[in-house]
Amino acid sequence: MAKPGKMNLQEAVAQIPDGAMLTFSGFTIWRRPMAAVYELIRQGKKNLHLVEVNGGTHSDLLIGAGCVKIWESCWIGHELFGKIGANLARRAEAGEVIIEDYSHVQILYRMAAGSMGLPYLPTYASMGTDMLNPAYDHLRIAGLRDGSNPKIPKKKYEIVSDPFYGGELLHMPAANPDWCIAHVQMVGEEGTVRVEGQLYSDSEAIKASDNVIIIAEQIVSEEYIRREPSRNLIAGHQVSCIVEQSWGAHPTGCFGCYETDGSFIQNFFKKTRSQEGLDAWVKEWIHDIPNFEAYLEKIGITRLEQLRANPAFGYSTTIKRGTR
């Protein structure tokens, strides 16, 4: 078992080829690998195939920047800070990105099956909905379920008789993304991963993927992270490489470290509802600056300090959130 290599962000992201199937850590606007998403855009990746349990600011940006061809998931938006994923909506309505719709459980079980090394998992979830309508099986209609891509199952789903207790069940095919990019609080120098707060679907996404880039707020010694193994989520042999990048999930939040930067996301949502707006935003925040350090300098220490989590709660107690 090789020790996962320590890399910088540019080197880690450079490993991902155009056309790769990709998934991420986190949930909607929490613990998304934003620094890596900026770097994917800076490196001009093309035709990415996203398979994610849910979307958020990271995937809407990646799609808006023209890096994505297929998006398989169940939801995209920015929670309170933007009702829809406006970039996905615009690109899908223009026929530039293919959406394949699932429910949360359906896509989660695809990832879970992948993480278990199984070809599919059964579920009752969301039967009788248009996610199962053959007219909306978009990958089939686009001719992509012909078996030529081993990462795309020949069927979106199958309804199968329960051989044990009677009735019918939905079988969801496994997803095994080529790459998972996960942002976490802590990783040991041999790749042991610690996630704090809600675990979302990180375990399933990491274990289902062929290659895993772990970006951590901090890289610590293995001796330290192994003092309390029950707090750890993933062993190093399931990790390909590790990157240290503090604030690397900004503007999404990171439990115990910092708050979601709501006004930043709201501003992104407002400014990027047109392609011109998105292009200007990408120029300002990605192409016109050399790297993520310059991005953090642009945000500024005052703002970052406001976002910093209070250790008693795991979130910021100083940021103004509402109207009062």
Add this chain to the structure above:
Amino acid sequence: MNWDTTLAKTGEFKPIDLLAVAAAREVTDGDVVFAGTGLPMLAIGLAQRTAAPTAVCIYEAGSVDGRPVSLPTSVGDARCIYQASVASGLFDVFNQLQRGVVDLAFLGGAEVDKYGNVNTTGMGKYGIVPEKRLTGSGGNSDINGLAKKTVFIMVQEKRRFKEQVDFVTSPGWRIPKWPSGEMVPKKEVYNRAFRGGPEAVISNMGVFRFDENGEMYLDTYHPGCTPEQILENCSFDLNISRVRGETKPPSLGELDILYHQIDPEGIFLP
């Protein structure tokens, strides 16, 4: 009861307050409740501080029975797990849902039809190039499919209360059975996992429930509205013959809890 139960008069509360209070009244003490972002968070918080102190709240990102001292703005928020019994993930809490643990769920939607089918995926013609894309399903369809009861909180508009929704994101009482697409009772499709379905829809104009055939009827109308006005804001043939009268307004105590304990920062309450 240690809160003021005097009912507020018209003008002393906002429509959003009534929505939160009406939703909170759907919670029975001891219920395991799945709640989403926004009004559902206000409703479960209010219920736990009034008539349902032992109700357990699960958020789909993985928090179980949190006791937040500060209102979360999303189900993934760090605030959800303050004093929680377990901070886990989606696989755990959705498995609990599939197992039949969830008594009640609060959900939202962009469109609803008379059987309680809900659309959050797209408006207009859907397909490989959609006419107008919305957020997608998220957990809406799973939760509406597998909880014992669901309550929808929605904006009342003619274009949102439809004979047929443009996309069945979330299953109501009568649903298509794929691959044939034939409309059948939900029980037939869900077989062993059938537990119930939409219990109520609460809009800014009234409270709607579903009859023996799974069809929506008007139960109560909010103060300041009439059943006729509600008919005008509904594009299917809504049954108003069973209406019980006016929706009970919020009490002064409930308003005090909402504004001073649950959302003192003014995140969802303006």
